[in-house]
Amino acid sequence: MNIYVLLKRTFDTEEKISVANGQIQEDGAEFIINPYDEYAVEEAIQIRDDKGGEVTVVSVGNEEAEKQLRTALAMGADKAVLINTEDDVENGDQYTTAKILAEFLKDKEADLIIAGNVAIDGGSGQVGPRVADLLGMPYVTTITEIKIEGESVHIVRDVEGDSEKIETKLPLLVTAQQGLNDPRYPSLPGIMKAKKKPLDELELDDLDLDEDEVEAKTETIAVFLPPKKEAGRILEGELSDQVQELVNLLHSEAKVI
């Protein structure tokens, strides 16, 4: 089984986000494998251990993403590829990433591609499906279970809290939802072995892509933090007066009606 995992480097979930000059400040922040991509890595490793084959982890990003790829190798992936866009892409979006990944994957004869359901930073949830679309491959999103028997694949996917069972066939792209598995942490022997595993670095040129072919389709107008949560207010007095006041406040303060 030839398995590919799409992986993104994201802010640590514990980080506090701060914005300055319309940019999210990355200084001193800790970075991790996007948690949904971590499920993808774990699932890929488990499937490989069961069915044989090879797991390759791919990331589009800058040099810094090497650390997250190395972590995936330490977890047990076999190979890693970093598509370094630092010099070529200034403001990429989901289209950019998907286009680059699809270009990389098109001749790889992947049996299974696993991505995270969503990245916890951008949160678009588009990269996986877009890659599948560009490759002309079927895809199933937000999976919580996957079983492979020969060519056929049995999947349970999360649908807003309900479960949906799907049968499909390889080759296939799936995106991992929370609950798919419990990702391992890299063991120390794994970490030592990861040093010796291949981690290739490519640039757009190596994929015969021009910068304008991957130009973003969206434009970021503004970046801002959600408003600070204010303490609630408890209305007092007769119930009918409270209702009256509430309606007034919804009109005058909250301006929602």
Add this chain to the structure above:
Amino acid sequence: MANQTEKQAIKGGAFLIEDLTCDQVFTPEDFSDEQKMIAKTTEEYVHNSVMPQVPYLEKHEFDRSVKLLQEAGELGLLSADVPEEYGGLNLDKVSSALIAEKMSIAGGFSITHGAHVGIGSLPIVLFGNEEQKQKYLPVLATGEKIAAYALTEPGSGSDALGAKTTAKLNTAGTHYLLNGEKQWITNSAFADVFVVYAKIDGDKFSAFIVEKEFPGVSTGAEEDKMGIKSSSTRTLILQDAEVPKENLLGEAGRGHVIAFNILNIGRYKLGVGAVGSSKRALDISLKYANGRQQFKTPISSFNLMKEKFANMASKIYASESAIYRTVGYFEDRMSQLSAEEQKDGLAVAASIAEYAIECSLGKFFGSEVLDYVVDEGVQIHGGYGFMEEYEIARMYRDSRINRIFEGTNEINRLLVPGTYVRKAFKGELPLFEKAKELQSEVMMLMPEEVGTETLEQEKYLVKNAKKIGLLAAGLAVQKYGKALEKEQEVLANIADIVNNLYAMESVVLRTEKAIAKAGEEKAKQKLLYTQIFCQEAFNQIEADAKETLIAVEEGDTLRMMMSVLRKLTRYTPINVIAKKREAADRLIAAEKYIV
């Protein structure tokens, strides 16, 4: 630790008389990606696997400890110091230290882990013969068997060589029969293998590998301790315990070599663990203070709270910088060993013993910083900090033992000047020569103009701190000669001066290195800690030196020496209150220890 091969390993204790550049010291900013990954795996293991179990471990449900150790074994967290040929990973000492630091958050369980991988397994790693290593190390590295270390007895604590436990070869010449009691043995509830010290024929102090299953081996009741309750502590009882003679560890009568070397390792590891716990106590205190409101204001915004955070963080920065500098020394020295020597436990242990002074400093400084930090942590939590529901209460109780075990802080203080004197007599360090030079130099001492460049003042303080240290120590040796060992207060003062100057120099070099690498703007917090710590440590040095001079000298000599001290301690102080507020604001915003 780049260019290890070209780098001359620095002599233990030499910092008192030699100056270093920042590229000669190892700092936490030098951790490799692998080392960071190892730290992270340890952190995740502690956070996800151990912490939820702590309430049960505190109630002595030790089956869980054994399972947790086995899980740690699967992750490789028991094999850092075990050579590869015996199923270990043979990691560098920095990685091994990082595991200890991250593990420390688990309180008593970190003692369980530390006793197993450290004092329990290392005597076999370093001093076992081929058969012993093959038999025990692979199963210790996986956690299939758990190790413990039995040195202390009811009547011999600090005086370890005064042990009463005896060993006698049986008439058939096949087994040693061990008799005695070993007290406060960590892991004793579930350990399979004990390293036990006993005197062969009542006088040859020796180490043995004793299995729980050997006839005549048993343990007493579980102790009810003030802290580290998650660890098991019992008496090991040996009643004609039958130990096969091939289980003698090292040579008969040479047990002290093992005991003292293992103590050195135990000491620096304790220092590293104390750094980890200190960071944790600061982190939870910051979180609490940001969430707790009084007078409709988060208490973290009160200036007395800020002062506490800055004090805690700058002390942590100092103990962290000092201990990793020491670990870097081991690494440098070991990397110079040939492949052959690397396999020789005595050579490896000697690489650590070379830094016995630094190990002692790391032990007493680390444990005292931790005690300070958990105490302030409770204070920040107010009444809630007194409730066991809050983690800081357990941390406060757990902290206390650190000043006692692995050699009390008093013993470790005495060891510092004691070791210096020994090194001087052996000609390893030219201390007497340097002290003499200094004595004539200080007579003509002119006050120096200190510039305003970044770190210039702090470097000046370090330079003078070294002079003060050497001066005080030199005078004490001159005055008392051999009888100095009775002047314990003076010795402890000297140890404190030496510790403060080692820590000062460590923070200055670390900050300087960070500035060189990332620029002053990014090293702002480090610089603040350095300025705060150096000034306060220097003030302490002045006080300790004054007390020492007054105790040692009198009359004209005293007056002259006091005037020298005044010259050496003349500097323009900075406004530490302002610096502390600035450092605290960043800590409060980050809600965790940051550098």
